[in-house]
Amino acid sequence: MTEGEGSRLTIDDEIIARARIHARDVLADADFELDLSALEWTVSTRAKRRAGACRWHADRETATVILARRAYDRYDWPEFAGIVRHELVHAWEFRRFGESGHGPRFRERAAELDAPRHCRSFTEPRYVLRCLAADCDWTAQRHRASKPVRSPDGYRCGNCGAAYEVEHAASGRTWTTASEFGGAKAALGDEW
Template identity: 55%
Template sequence: MTTGEPTTRDGLLARAAEYAATVPIDLDVAQLEWAISERARRRAGCCRYDADSGEITVVLTWDAYREFGWDEFVGTIRHELVHAWEFQRFGESGHGDRFYRKADGIDAPRHCRSFTDGRLELVCTDEHCDWRPERHRASKPVRQPDAAYQCGDCGSEYVVRHRTSGRTWRTADGYERAREALGDDW
């Protein structure tokens, strides 16, 4: 097994195929094709099926991988493997009950992750400052905003805001509590 985060497109494809073989799903992963998409907007991955040849291609979005990092991106791979499983078994795939049951069975996210809108934002606490950068990943400034990080414009403290829930935090403890409270809605 390779370790560390892939840094090239070829590296990501090889690692994804290697990872797929470790997922406990009754799917012939050796038959899958893998490809990178540079252009997909909003979708971290997709699964293509050619009904004539039976060829199944898992397409991974490079920018999404760059934003999520490997540890989160494996969720996207698992999600697409469920589509691949449906295509291989049933010749069709969607987000129906069968999909959800299988996704739950291998601990895959039920929904295709989107990635163009940052999940998080850092918000300066100074009311006269409009510094508000987006963040996609739980990087250290997100996990530990109190670890000597500050607004990139004026140097004030900032809060981290989880956009869909509106939840905010300013400390490492606050991050842990938010993460726990949000659970699958993270």
């Protein structure tokens, strides 16, 4: 093996290195106590909806920050760095309180770090839910065939409470019942 073989850096190594450097710089400039040695970093190659996540391991008092490679590929660095700061707030909450969410405490700390509360989607949804009421413009996006996608007749619009339809984004086929979902899936076959 020649020098450097077997030790080549991957895109995941780059993501983690940049995230760690950014975290160190952010925390050095902020009144924000978080022990970076209590953080683990990893990259998800499968994530399609969440640009980042933070998992708490209470038994080890360690937080794992998970960053999505697809988000890194699609966002510019300033936007991706915002995701790193967002996950740092979660890590801080876990370390300090044993729990984390997006409530007032999170929002206050996120504002201090200029971290977004939510990130924009970096993948196209497979399904779009759309209210059927004429005076409501509610929509929601889904990336997997969850119960509200498979059985929309059992759920209601998140805004006005009316019925909604589901659209298979790639084909444009729509349905409002579980049986229509089955029919659309069967009709699309391999294109599903």
